[in-house]
Amino acid sequence: MTTQLAVDENAVLVDVSNHIATITLNRPRKLNAINKAVITSLGDALRQAEADDDVRVVVITGAGGNFSAGYDIANSSVVASPDAATAHHYLSAEAALTMQLWGLAKPTIAAVDGWCLAGGFDTVLACDIVVASERAQFGMPEIRYGSGPVTLLLPYMVGQKLSNEIFFTGDSFTASQAKDMGLVNRVVADDELQKAVNELAAKIVPTPLPILKFTKLGLLRAYESMGLRQGVQANLDLSAILNxxxxxxxxxxxxxxxxxxxxxxxxxxxxxxxxxx
Known part of the structure; x- marks a missing residue:
């Protein structure tokens, strides 16, 4: 059975089928850049998927051959903010969305095609498992236009040296390179992405929901005992000043x-x- 959840269809598309909720960022002409509508609608979609006992796995992907180019800097409330305090207010909402995804009680899979940059990359880092097409490109280019990461998850995934290089240079890198860094679980042919994600999700779905939830909670607590949430909050304060x-x-x-x-x-x-x- 397939159902539709009630969210803003102009910002995201949500489909629930076979115990899998697929949430699609839906601004393909803007490379799925994240704006206020996406923040609101994605947050609503995640809450609904978490509350729906029929859903056991959540898949996040993007429409039109790209995951997301990051936050919509051409129409950014942060950029338009008159001071750091106001910027902090808007950045807090962006970070909260990423951490909502990070802390979701159910397993999440990112299906990444094309560009996956900045805030879009943060979104992928917040997912439990990442499957990427061969043409996928990742990166944190914010430093090149005077900004910085909103949600500082990367150091907990790849360590200090790689994080430093990625953030200082703003360089993009391939799906294969991301896999070598430990940021991607699987790299598949471009036309095999959806099939690979469906097959992976199908391996998770048979597990009873309470078992999935407590397993994920244990994994989250392992990272958070390393200070992940404190690091994210500390960076958020600095990010407002930086911006x-x-x-x-x-x-x-x-x-x-x-x-x-x-x-x-x-x-x-x-x-x-x-x-x-």
Whole structure:
């Protein structure tokens, strides 16, 4: 049986079938960039999936051949914030959504195709299992336009040295490289992604829901005993200050966004770093 959950269909699509809730970020023309509607609708969808005893596995994916390019910086409340205190308010909502996904009582699988950057990458890091297509590309490019990670999960996944390189350079990397780092469980052919995710979810579904919940709770507590939640909160406070730091480069980037659009600003940014990614 297939059912539809009541959420904003313009922001996310939600389908429940065979004990699997599939939540699809649905802004393909914007590379599924995360805006206020996505934050609200994804949060609602996660709450409904968690409360539905028919759901045992939650799959997160993106429409149109990409997972997500991250937060919608062209229409960002954080960027428009007049000061760090206001930025902190909006960043808190973004971090809360990622941590809601992290702490979901049921197993989660990220199905990643195409671009998976910044806040989109944070979303994937918050999932329990990651399956990626061969063409998937990951990265944390925020530093290149004067921003930083909202939810600092990466150091707990790959350790200090790799985290430093990823955050300091803003470089993107392939699904194969992500698998070598331990960030991806499986890399599959582009046209096999959905099949691979369905097969993996089907292996989890037969387990009784209480067993799944307590198993996941134990795994979460193992990470949180390392200080994960405290680290996320500490970074959130610094992220608000970082996002309101005044630099010539940051001012020029957002001047170009306002005058010529985000695409032109990204080209300007990438030229500075000698890359087209």
């Amino acid at each position: 309101k730091a005044v630099t010539e480069e940051g001012a020029e980037f957002f001047r170009i966004v306002e005058q010529d659009g985000l695409g032109a600003a990204l080209k300007w940014r990438d030229k500075r770093y000698g890359t087209t990614a």
